Amino acid sequence: MSALATLTRRLGHHRWFGAAARLLVPADRIVGRLTRGRVVALGVLPSLVITTTGRRSGKPRSNPLLYVTDGDAYVVIGSNWGQTHQPGWAMNLLADPAAEVDVKGRRFAVRADPASGAERDRLWQLLVTEWPAYRTYVERAGGREIRIFRLVPTGRGAPAGPPSAG
Template identity: 55%
Template sequence: MTKVAQRLGRQQWFAAVGRKLVPADLAVQRRTGGRIGLARLGGLSAMVLTTTGRRSGLPREVPLLYVPHGDDYLVIGSNWGQAAHPAWSANLLAHPDAEVDVISRRVPVRARLLTGDERERLWHEVVLPFWPAYEDYERRAGGRELRVFLLSPH
């Protein structure tokens, strides 16, 4: 299933449909404690990330793919290849303390934006093999470098 999902993920129509399914995916993950979700159906690692809104100060939830990296989690601000960075990534820049829900396990985390050589190394060694579509999303984003965050439990 994972290989099929990875192939589909590279199609432009997939991103358009995926954006529209985010609210339903969030509701399903919340209701099932993360056991069922669109990404998980494709054999991928998925979480619900809760950030603090940078302007409102209110909790904001978003379902995301993540790449396990030791005890940490890598998340990518692809915004499905749109020109703007996703709101959750700006929230993490303003308020790096957040929470992840991974299969009914809530974990407080601190986010760190990866840059330079560290970002490049993890991008090529870990991120792209997990979800090759990120390369397509970055190209479609019109030159915007996708933000890569390391979420470390604390």
């Protein structure tokens, strides 16, 4: 792990970090679009860009997200930096689980499966190993359940074999 990644993981617990990161999301979207998904989150953490369909607008909505891998799937969490409300992209996936992701310059379709029970607990452990600040986000969000999704590649353009993180 790089020194920058280690520092970022430590800073992620601070409230100001989440606020600053939320301000940088639009810039991160632009960098992701310009690099066709090859650079997201400044290349520090394993990140993808998810494109969902707006549940009210019907328009495509893209968001950069940290991910971990689980077999052939990508696991993401709707932490919203510890805010008390769910992020829009998570609500969009609940309304329509079909989405697209850009991972390292590859774009492909996925189906979002919400995790629950023992599977959610197992995926939570994978996520907090990659980004320990998720524990802090749960506290900040008043203990609300933060949604976890397994993004399973579907159809054309899906990568062959297990994904690689980072």
